[in-house]
Amino acid sequence: MPQKISPSDANFFLGFDGGGTKTECVLADANGGVLARAFAGPSNPLRAGYTRAWFALSEAADCVLSRAKLHASHIGGICARLGGAQASSVARRVSTFFKGGFPHAKIRVTTDLDIAHEAAFGSGEGILLLAGTGSAALGRDASGRFVRAGGRGPWFSDEGSAFDIGRRAFEAVVRAEEARGPATALSQRIFEWHQARDWNLIRDASSKNADDIFPKTFPLVVRLADEGDIVSRDILSDAALSLAQLAESAAIQLAWREREIPLAKIGGMFDRSKFFDAAINVELEKALPGIRFVPVTISPAEAAVRTAIRSASAKGNAA
Numbered sequence: 001m002p003q004k005i006s007p008s009d010a011n012f013f014l015g016f017d018g019g020g021t022k023t024e025c026v027l028a029d030a031n032g033g034v035l036a037r038a039f040a041g042p043s044n045p046l047r048a049g050y051t052r053a054w055f056a057l058s059e060a061a062d063c064v065l066s067r068a069k070l071h072a073s074h075i076g077g078i079c080a081r082l083g084g085a086q087a088s089s090v091a092r093r094v095s096t097f098f099k100g101g102f103p104h105a106k107i108r109v110t111t112d113l114d115i116a117h118e119a120a121f122g123s124g125e126g127i128l129l130l131a132g133t134g135s136a137a138l139g140r141d142a143s144g145r146f147v148r149a150g151g152r153g154p155w156f157s158d159e160g161s162a163f164d165i166g167r168r169a170f171e172a173v174v175r176a177e178e179a180r181g182p183a184t185a186l187s188q189r190i191f192e193w194h195q196a197r198d199w200n201l202i203r204d205a206s207s208k209n210a211d212d213i214f215p216k217t218f219p220l221v222v223r224l225a226d227e228g229d230i231v232s233r234d235i236l237s238d239a240a241l242s243l244a245q246l247a248e249s250a251a252i253q254l255a256w257r258e259r260e261i262p263l264a265k266i267g268g269m270f271d272r273s274k275f276f277d278a279a280i281n282v283e284l285e286k287a288l289p290g291i292r293f294v295p296v297t298i299s300p301a302e303a304a305v306r307t308a309i310r311s312a313s314a315k316g317n318a319a
Contacts, residue, residue, distance in 0.1 A: 010076035010104035012068070013312065014061060015305025018043030018053070018082040019112060020133030020211050021162070021268065024301040025060035027068055030076075032306055038063035044083035044112075045090050046153070047133070047211050053082075054097060061101075072102045077312030079108045079304040081115035083134060086151075106312045112300070113138040113151060119303035120264035120296045127250045129284075131243055132267035133215045135161035139250035149249035154210070160242030162269055166214030168235050169221050170202070176231075184231035185224045193220045222273035236276045244283035251288055264294040 012035070017024040023043040027036040040060040042048035048056070057080070065071065078098050085091045091109040098107045117128045117138050127139040135158045136151025154163045173190055175181030194213065196202050206213040225232040251261055263284065270277065284291055 010074055012070055012074045013077045013305050013308040014064070014075055014079075014102075014105075015301045015303070015308055016043070016057060016060065016078070016080040016082065017112070017115070017299065017301035017304060018057065018080065020044045020047040020083055021215055023056045023060050024299065025057075025064050026299070026301040026305045027064035027070075028302075028305045028309065030309060032309060034302065034305075036064035036067040037301070038067075042133075042211065044133070045094065046084035046087070048209075050093065053094075057094075057097070058101070073104055075102045075105045077106045077108075077308035078102060079110065079115070079308035079311065081110055081112050081300050081304045083112045085109050086111045106308075108307060108311050110307075113148065115304045115307065116266045116300045118307065119298050119300045120266060120294060121262070124262075126262035126264060126294060127247055127254075127256075129243060129247050129263060129265050130267050131161060131265070131269040133162050133211060134158040135164070135243060135246060135267075137246040137250040139254045139256075141254050141256075145254075147250050147253035149246045149253070154214075160239040160246070162215035162218035163211065164214075164242070165221055165235055165239050166217030167210075168238075169217050169232070170214070172231050172235065182231055185227070185229040186221070186231060189220060189224065190217065193217065218269065219272065222276050225275045226273050233275060236273070237279050240276065240279035240283045243280055244287040247284060248287040256290075257288075258290070260290045260292055261288050262292050262294045263288070264296050266296055266300065 011030045013028050015026045020042050023040045025038050026034055028034050038060045040056040043053040043056040045053040094109045095107045113136055116130055120128050125140050125142045127137055130136050134151055137149045139147045150157045158164055169186050172181060172184055173187050176184050176187050221232045221235055225236050247263060251257055
């Protein structure tokens with residue numbers, strides 16, 4: 001019979017970083033030492049749906065626990081940084097899901113921006129530029145006041161995101177086919193990239209889940225841009241401008257235009273293309289002359305697990 005584990009023996013912690021494309025899970029001991037790391041599919045419930053989110057979170061957690069030969073009852077705290085968690089209903093539902101599987105864990109579910117900002121700046125001030133499936137900027141000043149730009153979903157904002165770039169890539173192919181826009185290497189590559197024969201398959205797939213199509217087109221666009229495709233470069237140049245405008249909006253809200261501005265970049269869109277990275281930096285330096293780039297030394301999932309450790313050591317449940 002398996003040994004029963006008491007709450008006092010639950011000395012391990014999980015941190016999750018979940019978005020519209022992938023999920024990272026980190027397992028740590030009480031001192032913050034990372035014991036295992038695993039990746040799974042999307043876990044933003046508002047974009048992937050709750051069923052896919054549950055599956056991704058469970059798969060990632062099961063993987064790290066298996067590697068460390070631990071069980072769910074060994075977990076004393078969980079912090080999940082999830083896209084979509086700014087909605088209180090989402091945070092409550094995800095907290096309930098975790099409580100059902102981890103009997104001794106104190107649970108905290110928070111937005112992807114909050115933990116990402118902590119990964120970059122700790123408790124200090126600065127502007128975080130997040131660029132992945134979605135896009136947003138989050139600023140915090142020395143008093144702890146937060147401001148935000150973007151991050152409201154693909155149909156209302158998220159300009160310059162992987163979703164936005166993918167959508168514009170398909171638009172460019174349509175315009176080229178109809179002689180309303182310039183020729184582009186995207187026309188020859190985009191259907192093969194998605195293993196689709198024609199527009200009907202793309203339309204059907206994107207209507208079922210647009211995140212399965214548009215964000216996953218981003219790697220093709222940056223590859224063709226680095227190979228010299230003018231249309232791909234134009235799409236990325238516009239995206240770079242949009243991302244810089246998000247950061248500029250945060251700076252304006254904080255009244256930081258006339259001072260040094262610490263800024264960190266986090267997300268799967270960075271460090272993927274020499275052309276795109278250079279374009280982003282150029283636009284940021286134009287928009288924010290006082291910018292100082294801050295390197296990010298830990299991942300958002302690692303920041304989340306540190307939050308889980310702190311929350312578990314505090315009084316009460318930080319659900």
